[in-house]
Structures are given as structure tokens and as C-alpha cells.
Amino acid sequence: MDSLEAIEQLKDLIEDRKSFDKDKIWDRDIEALKIGIAAIEKQIPKSTYWENSKNGKIYDFGWFCCPKCNEMVDDFEEWKFCPSCGQALKWGEDE
Ligand SMILES: [Zn+2]
Incomplete structure (x- = not known):
């Protein structure tokens, strides 16, 4: 898996969390995934x-x-x- 594929995988996880998050229990997961995506994106020249x-x-x-x-x-x-x-x-x- 390369960096771009990892980003796509993490974005899928965010969508997955959002899809059943009516009580906002996954907010911290989603925030952490977004921070991870931003960190990987910064490493791609x-x-x-x-x-x-x-x-x-x-x-x-x-x-x-x-x-x-x-x-x-x-x-x-x-x-x-x-x-x-x-x-x-x-x-x-x-x-
Ligand atoms: Zn800059």
C-alpha cells in the first residue's frame, strides 16, 4: 500500500464511521483519522x-x-x- 492508497483507506474509514454516527460517538475517531490523513499528505512532495x-x-x-x-x-x-x-x-x- 502506498501513501495515496493509505489516504483513500482512511477516508473510507471516516465515511464508515459517519454512516452510523448519529450519537457522535465516533467524533474522536474521525478527528484522529483526519489528522492522520493531513500528516500523510504533508509527506507527499x-x-x-x-x-x-x-x-x-x-x-x-x-x-x-x-x-x-x-x-x-x-x-x-x-x-x-x-x-x-x-x-x-x-x-x-x-x-
Ligand atoms: Zn508551507
Whole structure:
């Protein structure tokens, strides 16, 4: 099972819990599953993107941003993880 399959499996579990949760007894299970999904998703590298505007102002230089939290990330170091949110980063073209 790879990460994407694990996420699908966990999402199925959430739907399963929700389907018979009229008394909200599975709320903590559902919350834990959602946290697990978010943690796995952060480990799957996502491509950085190029930005040259902020708050409506366009600059004559640009910078790379995290696809998850949109904070600036350092392309010189090509960080493996976003220092702001922990998202695994991918540099260059998507395969
Ligand atoms: Zn981030």
C-alpha cells in the first residue's frame, strides 16, 4: 500500500464511521483519522510555484512559494520541507 492508497483507506474509514454516527460517538475517531490523513499528505512532495506579486502589487523579481501555505521558500537551498508548514516540497517539473 502506498501513501495515496493509505489516504483513500482512511477516508473510507471516516465515511464508515459517519454512516452510523448519529450519537457522535465516533467524533474522536474521525478527528484522529483526519489528522492522520493531513500528516500523510504533508509527506507527499508537492511542487513549489513561482510568484511575483503580493497584495495586488507586481514586482520585477519573483520567488518560489509553498503550494500548501503559500509562504516563500528558498530555491537556492531547495528545501525538502516547507519551514512554515512542513509540507514536503518538489522542485522542477512534475513527472
Ligand atoms: Zn508551507
